Amino acid sequence: MALREIRILGDEILRKKCRKVEKIDEKILELIQDMKDTMFANDGVGIAAPQVGVLKRIVVVLNGKKPVVLINPVIVSKEGRAVDSEGCLSVRKRVVNVARPTKITVTALNEKGEEITFEAQNFYAREICHEVDHLDGILIVDREECE
Numbered sequence: 001m002a003l004r005e006i007r008i009l010g011d012e013i014l015r016k017k018c019r020k021v022e023k024i025d026e027k028i029l030e031l032i033q034d035m036k037d038t039m040f041a042n043d044g045v046g047i048a049a050p051q052v053g054v055l056k057r058i059v060v061v062l063n064g065k066k067p068v069v070l071i072n073p074v075i076v077s078k079e080g081r082a083v084d085s086e087g088c089l090s091v092r093k094r095v096v097n098v099a100r101p102t103k104i105t106v107t108a109l110n111e112k113g114e115e116i117t118f119e120a121q122n123f124y125a126r127e128i129c130h131e132v133d134h135l136d137g138i139l140i141v142d143r144e145e146c147e
């Protein structure tokens with residue numbers, strides 16, 4: 001188990017666009033394990049690679065209690081809209097109201113390199129949208145909904 005330092009708002013690495021993962025090798029699998037450990041150690045419900053300083057398109061999201069790894073995730077369809085509060089491990093002590101779709105379809109690779117496609121709704125969809133935003137340098141503070 002290895003914990004990595006979480007980058008905080010103001011760190012420019014959080015603003016960069018991440019590169020696709022071309023090959024899932026030992027180093028990538030180690031990164032994924034460290035991301036899971038770091039997420040759980042900080043009571044997070046999701047984490048994206050740039051939050052631990054790595055500019056690769058990898059996220060981990062909790063589906064219930066189970067961590068789901070998405071490599072090169074793409075949100076291929078979106079439906080609905082709901083505003084709710086979100087926190088972020090990189091944005092300390094702040095919750096922000098963010099509008100997200102209520103239902104999405106996602107394609108990605110899993111840790112074995114298999115292509116997966118699935119639907120996510122409500123909170124799970126919100127988590128995935130939040131983490132995928134990180135891969136493009138977008139943070140919740142950019143999406144704050146004003147009343």
Ligand SMILES: [Zn+2]
Pocket residue numbers: 087088089090130131134
């Ligand atoms: Zn976040």
